[in-house]
Amino acid sequence: MIRFQSNNASRANLASLLFCAGCICSVAVNSAHAIDSQASAAALNDLRNYLAREGNVTPETATQAFADTALTADDARAVIEALWQTRKEQLREERQAEFQAKQLQQGDLSMPFDYTVFGDKPAAGRSLFISMHGGGGAPKRVNDQQWENQKKLYQLDEGVYVAPRAPTDSWNLWHQAHIDELFTRLITDFVVFEEVNPNRVYITGYSAGGDGVYQLAPRMADQLAAAGMMAGHPNETSPLGLRNLPFALHVGALDAAYDRNKVAGQWKEKLAELQRQDPDGYVHDAQLHEGRGHWMNREEAAALKWMAQYDRQRFPTKIVWVQDDVTHHRFYWLNLTDADVRQRTEIIASRDGQTFSINAPEGIHPQVLLSDEFVDLDQPLTIKLNGEQVFAGTPTRTISVAVRTLLDRDDPAMTFSAMVSTAIAPTAASEESRTP
Incomplete structure (x- = not known):
């Protein structure tokens, strides 16, 4: 098991990796929550076989047939462990010379x-x-x-x-x-x-x-x-x-x-x-x-x-994200599409138990990255954007989200298993979303 301890009780850089609007719906809109534990275990096994065969983690890993299967919490943790162990060895080989x-x-x-x-x-x-x-x-x-x-x-x-x-x-x-x-x-x-x-x-x-x-x-x-x-x-x-x-x-x-x-x-x-x-x-x-x-x-x-004396606060209950002239598409448990990344903007987000509240400039719809390390993904959660409820339901953990969030930064301690879009009705025209 990956253990990065905190004393505070408490990428391959995939800047061009895109996530289609339909995929957003598949991980974000799932109010009837029923995980097939056998299917979850099979997806984990398929992933392990895939990694043993391929020997690497790439964007294509997120497109495999098993990648959108709903996972249990235990299997999601095992997925992240398996992905990181393979990715780490891949990086050792790719970056040893540098x-x-x-x-x-x-x-x-x-x-x-x-x-x-x-x-x-x-x-x-x-x-x-x-x-x-x-x-x-x-x-x-x-x-x-x-x-x-x-x-x-x-x-x-x-x-x-x-x-x-x-x-x-x-x-x-x-x-x-x-x-x-x-x-x-x-x-x-x-x-x-x-x-x-x-x-x-x-x-x-x-x-x-x-x-x-x-x-x-x-x-x-x-x-x-x-x-x-x-x-x-x-x-x-x-x-x-x-x-x-x-x-x-x-x-x-x-x-x-x-x-x-x-x-x-x-x-x-x-x-x-x-x-x-x-x-x-x-x-x-x-x-x-x-x-x-x-x-x-x-x-x-x-x-x-x-x-x-301080360790990183990975999952703070409140985020103040101020974009500079140099912008980022991801900050703690928030992610932005390419269209939503803008200089000099400010987003404030907070979490109270299973309820998320986000205030963002008009037209910006952050995505919420989720992990069982800071919320219970077997229970419903609510997300509000600028005071309006945009999601109420139980998100689905998938291998696809884990792959994308790992490859985004190669940070095993900030790899997520589920994601929710705050766009109320994403369409093909709502553009490609840069997902982790």
Whole structure:
């Protein structure tokens, strides 16, 4: 069994993988819930035979005859286990060369990385700290030196400390659109090759690397356990999306360039106010270091221990999803079709037991991704969109949804078995839906 433990009681990148409207109906509209346990067991057996024969998990796996059979809860868990074990071995073979070379490639862009392993591996897997160097808007040799500095900047009690080298030398080298996909791939590589626990992934960065943390943390919050921003500037980004991501902020009180200290103080106040309004969210530790300028003499290193006390919140009861200029189609248990992915939009969703409430801009119909880990899929649930009930029934677990959500990010701890669309009457014209 896959066990990624949480201490907080609590992709192949398939950006082009599409899900037809008819398929949405088949997994979303099923008010009469009766699972044939023999058919479910047969589908699981067929999947295992298929995986043994093919030796890989691909989009075609989701189209097999057995993939839309309704599953029991136990069989759904076994499906995800079988899919991940096969997918993990597939990734080992496909990505071994890039990991040994310590360099990821995306088109013409390359992202070298170096890493150090600290401490003994916990039973649930290692922690991963991705640490972004400063520089930016400077010649290659300057950014290369910043990378060398970052490799040795911090030490851990436990975990993998990885320092990537930004693919470009631009001023915004850590928050361009390609970074999100490269980091998702980097995380998967370390899960596969260094036995990292995907629920214990952290990002940090200094100066221009801190700029990256400000921007990436809200965008990638559902892939992270915590984030630590050191001596950076947020530019236009907002802290609203940090609702479920513990966020550390460290800036020298005398770091006046670009108003870093002033803006850090503003973020400190914003985070405190957000937490006051929403006490279960916006955990943060914001510090302005007295007497320090841009260099904080490693006082900010305390943030790494602070971050390490948190595991990822995989299934929060409330989601605040704010799209930036770089957009995502998935956030925690919400998914969007291609047509619904829009810059600068805000979606707020919450769950109270078996009832989901979603507020989204007009014309946007999020899909709800479901797992027995946070709802009872043998019982009816209700979904409301902008106050209107759009679904009432018992969703169906299928191999198809499990395959698609796994391939979307190669994240075994965020693989789902059912999905419901909030579009009241999906039609062929309602377009192809990018499903996980």
